[in-house]
Amino acid sequence: MDKITSNISTLYAEDNIAVLTLENGAKNLLTEPEFIEKNILVSFLNKHPEVNALVIRGKGRHFSHGADVSLFSEESTRDDISEKLEKARELLRTIERLPVLTVAAINGGCFGGGLEIALSCQFRIASPKAYLGLTEIIHGVVPGMGGMERLQRLLGRQTALRMCMNGEMITAQKAMECGLITAVSNEKDAFPESMEFVRSLAEGKSNLQIACILETMNNALDGAEDPSKGQFERVLAEINKG
Numbered sequence: 001m002d003k004i005t006s007n008i009s010t011l012y013a014e015d016n017i018a019v020l021t022l023e024n025g026a027k028n029l030l031t032e033p034e035f036i037e038k039n040i041l042v043s044f045l046n047k048h049p050e051v052n053a054l055v056i057r058g059k060g061r062h063f064s065h066g067a068d069v070s071l072f073s074e075e076s077t078r079d080d081i082s083e084k085l086e087k088a089r090e091l092l093r094t095i096e097r098l099p100v101l102t103v104a105a106i107n108g109g110c111f112g113g114g115l116e117i118a119l120s121c122q123f124r125i126a127s128p129k130a131y132l133g134l135t136e137i138i139h140g141v142v143p144g145m146g147g148m149e150r151l152q153r154l155l156g157r158q159t160a161l162r163m164c165m166n167g168e169m170i171t172a173q174k175a176m177e178c179g180l181i182t183a184v185s186n187e188k189d190a191f192p193e194s195m196e197f198v199r200s201l202a203e204g205k206s207n208l209q210i211a212c213i214l215e216t217m218n219n220a221l222d223g224a225e226d227p228s229k230g231q232f233e234r235v236l237a238e239i240n241k242g
Helices: 038-047 069-073 075-096 113-119 147-155 157-166 172-178 191-202 207-221 231-241
Strands: 004-006 009-014 017-022 053-058 101-106 109-111 123-126 131-133
Touching (some): 004 038, 053 113, 053 191, 075 113, 101 113, 109 113, 113 147, 147 157
Parallel strands (some): 053 101
Antiparallel strands (some): 004 009, 009 017
């Protein structure tokens, strides 16, 4: 198995699915906001062109409780926090734009930076006992990895504003009702169902079909005038080549 360790994560491929696991203590705290080096993730996917999906999970009971708040008071952290956060934001922008299906498999706590990671995925599947929230306000700061704007795009201004202002932590069931997650897992571990979900979604489609659909939707979000232009022709050319 081609398994890579980078920063506080491991990455490997299982058939056509890449699995990225946050591994940093019982709560998978983000002592490194760039939890995997962006270039390593991109290089891995380029090396495995058969991959058509990425599942992100946390090792153990929790997805991630977000940043280690004890770092906020350190002088060295204050000096370079902007650089670290920008690397994390660039990583999440990259995940958001990947030409593969992405899903966060959420167990336990998914708070702060943990939820910001999950929000960069196209889908989120949570275990029945999961809790989710952008809780930074409780610690005297605000989300720093793009979570506020992603939450607003997903849920609308009022719901997102309330969650951010209150540091609200909601159950998996409530998260599904408001549209924050895609589904609540039938099992206590959301990972197997997340794997099956992307397998089912990708079944019968070529990787180019998946990439063209995702690229079109990204183009539309960017406000492109004709976001799907040329995509049909790309897929047709692949069919004729085969």
